[in-house]
Amino acid sequence: MAIWIPDLSNRDGPKYLRIVEAMAEDIATGCLPAGTRLPPHRELAYQLDVSPNTTSRAYAEAVKRALLKGEVGRGTFVRSTDAASGQAEPETLRRRESGPIDLSRNLPMPGLSEQHVRRVLSEIANETSLPSLLDYQTDADLVHHLAAGQTWLAHCGVSSELECIVPVVGGQHGIMSVLMALLQPGDLLLAEALTYTPILTMAARLDLQTGAVAMDDDGVVPEAFEAWCREANPKAFYLTPTLQAPTTVTLSKERRARIAEIAAQNGVILIEDDVFGPLKSNKPAPLAQIAPETTIYVASLSKAVAPGLRVGFLKAPTKLASALHQSVNLSVWMTPPLTLEVARRLIEDGTAGELTAQQQRIAKHRQNLVQSILGIEAVPNLSDGFHVWLPLPEGWRADVFSSECARLGVHVSEGRSFAMNASDAPEAIRLCVSHEANEERLKRGLEIAAGVLRQKPIGSSMKI
Template structure:
């Protein structure tokens, strides 16, 4: 049997060279999605290296998101589309393409205008300029935390300034929380489909993700209880108000059950509330039900501007010092200039006006998408950025995504959101907020419906 054997350079760190070779082979198509890598001993013999070198290389490739290890089965290629999706940024999109793959706030001229006004205000404030160029506490300046706490409380998310740490966006908050609460090798649980940033952070920290089934009411807490009976996770990550990608909302009954289970088995809860929804679409925050063991993630990225990278991490008093030490070790502090920009934006009232507009705009886009896709069982929340579309029988996500790409429409498959090694469902996520305007969104939806209505092509090529 022929196995894949790469050519490694004569010098350099061998395990890293092998990990690089795996990445190059995936990018070139030499290794296809779903292909099993050679057994470690066989590849070690072929390359004349130790088994430990191959083991480290496979682990490094998994950390990079290139492959996934399946217990008792082997190591499999995750594929080019899977690994590229989370790294993609808005600025890389083709101007002619309607990109519905990224969860971005809808474009509005008040975003760059608001930045300019905030910077102009700071320019004329000598004390603010001095503070912006000086070192500040790792938790963030007290004035900034006070402003952010008042803002969150006004949005229906009551917090105290002493509970907050300013972070470099929600993703940074996830990484801080995981590092503070779990050690390499420990188990973290999440819904079977969850935010790819959590999966990436867990891989980077060598944590073991546990897949918990979910349905229309969110994470299945009974299934989580069965996992806890075997071995409780160190923490559970959950987006209770708007699961990414399915849009499921954790029911009040399940919120209570999750909190009870956390206290019974002594695990932490990391609650992601970065995607803001108005009060009528939210449930009771988990940090209000279990304040002593819940870390709450919030951010200005989905409301004001993602490029400023200002988020907030609400934390119990018991781990304030631990999180502060991590912040110092990583970057000492969040740049105070960025926090000052956000706080002036909020204090001027411009952030509130922008949010009011955004809620109306997203609701209009969701209604538009529902009109196009109602007969296909699409799921979403009226003020959420994305929709979840289970595909009709016989329609494969990979083929549909390729056809859409050829027609200048970009969406995301279920693959990047999958926890563990279970097959991804045949479904796609569409971010209605990301289109330049409603006309562009309508064109993309019209293209999607046209393809869904077309008869499926036969997979048979020969007899």
């Protein structure tokens, strides 16, 4: 077959998307059958008289849309389609055993909790308490679940009265419930300049203004937070002081104390997301312990115990607990009693702590793998979590690096994915080392990323 050269005439938009659209049409019409090997992106760039960066981005986008697949050492091929629907298999959160290697999703290792959850479910199924767990619950019914939440919070380093604990359906639901409870349309929500991606979406849905608090190598800068308080009127500040996503930084106790002081002086509520906290050894005291009357603490079992359990706990200042309860009631009425009961038993019999320790050991092992494969110069400092922050060498653009990795069958996350403001987006990549359960696939993915890192930057100075 002759080299495939797409027809880009009569198409609008960025050139790389024109290539993807032409590719999709040719696949749909059979002009590009499944298994067809596409030309190297540099060769296609030459044929189309565009930059190699353009074709690299086109191939990466086509991989994301499940039109193409990259095979290391062989090239890039048109993917097979589902015979019944004629559509390529969509990307999901499913952990694959073949195909693209996913280093973009920050999920804990699967499977560690399965035998324990099976045991607990079996126990519940054989007890007379099951019917009550399948019915609506009263506050009195929740007391033993709140006690388990109190134990989990203590494991995370936070003490709390039962009336200040609010069960939620995982950390993300907890954050959304806090925003719904405390902020009104038009209120200003601050977050770290690089932050948890759904925050901007949540803020947009609730019609909130947002502001980015500057960061340095040691995390969020207290003086930048103070400047926002002086020049604007923020209602809340969302931040992740421990194993910050994406940078992995853990704030020092001095910065935590200063941020707590600034928040108290200016009447700003701190929303402390500590879902990664259980993975960090020897972490400083949480903000919620330093400033319990100005901090709402978000804890979850998803990152440390079982990702699908979807159980978390909010610890609120006494004056705000009622509003958070009402917000949770509005969104889901109640956290499912059955999953809460599973979580309670895992917490109270010590299993949750054991599973967290296992995740910590795996995280440390896999962090060492990253450093051994990418090199100590690329990754000089290891964190205790499941993600790595990789500032790129001079000359590399993050979108180009990501595109080249995707072309070779590895998905990574660009720094811009986490930027509150596009102008703050660093030329950096986040690598996650836990989504891939098979260690050999993880190693291959890291080796591919390391190979790209050793290359001369591909068209980084060229316009798309």
